[in-house]
Amino acid sequence: MAKFSDIKGFVFDLDGVITDTSVFHSQAWHQVADKVGAPWSKKLEDGLKGISRMDSLEMILKAGNLSDKYTDDQKVALATEKNTNYLKLVDQMTPDNILPGIKAFLDEIKDHGYLLSLASASKNAPKVLEKLQLTDYFPKIVDPKTLSKGKPDPEIYLKGAELIKLKPEQCIGVEDAAAGVASINAAGETSIGIGDKQTLKDADINFENTSEMTLANIQKQMA
Numbered sequence: 001m002a003k004f005s006d007i008k009g010f011v012f013d014l015d016g017v018i019t020d021t022s023v024f025h026s027q028a029w030h031q032v033a034d035k036v037g038a039p040w041s042k043k044l045e046d047g048l049k050g051i052s053r054m055d056s057l058e059m060i061l062k063a064g065n066l067s068d069k070y071t072d073d074q075k076v077a078l079a080t081e082k083n084t085n086y087l088k089l090v091d092q093m094t095p096d097n098i099l100p101g102i103k104a105f106l107d108e109i110k111d112h113g114y115l116l117s118l119a120s121a122s123k124n125a126p127k128v129l130e131k132l133q134l135t136d137y138f139p140k141i142v143d144p145k146t147l148s149k150g151k152p153d154p155e156i157y158l159k160g161a162e163l164i165k166l167k168p169e170q171c172i173g174v175e176d177a178a179a180g181v182a183s184i185n186a187a188g189e190t191s192i193g194i195g196d197k198q199t200l201k202d203a204d205i206n207f208e209n210t211s212e213m214t215l216a217n218i219q220k221q222m223a
Contacts, residue, residue, distance in 0.1 A: 001204045002190050004222040008170040010109055011160035011184075012138075013050070014120035016176030017194060017210065019097045019132055021122070022049055024089035028082045029056060036078070038064030050177035052121050052150045053079045083124070090124060093131035101211035106137050108215055118142065119160035119173070121150055140164055152182035157189055172218070178202070190222070 015021045026045050033040045038060045048056045057079050061067045070078070095103075109116060117140040118125055129135045140163035142156055149155050161171045173184030176194045181203045184191035193203025194210055205221045207213055 001222060002169050004219045006170055007114070007172055007190070007222075009115035009117070009161070009164045009166045009172075011117050011119045011157055011164075011171050011173045011189065013173075013175045013177070013180050014118060014122055014125050014128060016049065017099070017174050018102050018134065019093070019099055019128065021086075021090065021093075021128060024086055027089060028086040029060060031085055032057070032078055032082045033060050033064075035081075036061065036064060036066055036070075038066060050121060050151050050175070050179045052144070053083065053123075055150060057082070087124065087127070090128055090131060093128065095133045098132050098134070099210040101209075101213060103134075105210075105213045106134070110137065112215060115164035115166060116140070117160040117163045119156045120144070121156065151177070151179040152186065154183050154185075154187035157184050157187035161187070161189065174213075175200075175203070192218070 012018060015025065025048065029048055030040050044059065044063050047059055051059070054075070057075055058067065061070065116138055118138045119142045121144055122128070123144050125141055129138055142159045142163065147155050147159070157173050158168060161168045168188035171189045172192060173187070173189045174192045174194065175181050175184060178199055181191050181193045181200050185202060190205070191203045192205045192207065193200030194207050197206045200206060205218060
């Protein structure tokens with residue numbers, strides 16, 4: 001883990017960190033699972049967190065032993081249908097959907113001159129930020145279309161650092177999913193995991209929830 005004084009920027013995940021769109025993702029994926037006849041479970045729901053759209057669909061189909069029942073075109077159609085349902089839910093979002101303490105933390109980061117980028121696997125991240133009125137905080141957003149590998153591969157977090165012209169060791173990555181924490185660690189950045197300490201045991205720093213995230217609290221946990 002780097003020293004706090006070495007840190008120059010933060011690379012954020014979106015879902016479960018800035019806002020909880022995972023609830024909407026789950027609702028939309030649940031509809032797809034019901035449609036194809038795949039069993040829905042808490043384990044499956046948790047496994048879909050932070051995973052790309054097509055990988056999520058594959059997991060759902062696998063859960064029902066349905067992987068070979070659909071052509072590639074049919075799979076794309078199912079994923080598109082999920083996205084349409086998800087976007088209807090996103091359209092109802094407001095700044096009230098920002099997770100506790102996040103707006104204050106983003107203000108604190110900006111006031112102290114840290115650079116910010118967003119590393120979300122979601123192609124809808126710009127739309128979500130717009131609904132939350134947080135677009136101005138994230139002038140740099142990793143475009144998932146430019147990535148060849150998904151989390152836990154480090155590519156997305158390396159890109160996040162590159163966009164703000166920093167070395168990975170100058171960045172802190174913020175995540176709520178184990179795959180995301182693995183991605184940050186593999187990129188050589190300091191990882192903050194928000195949520196269950198057992199699930200996110202590989203994170204350098206753990207916070208129970210977003211309201212605990214302040215520069216002072218991060219500094220306390222770093223050398």
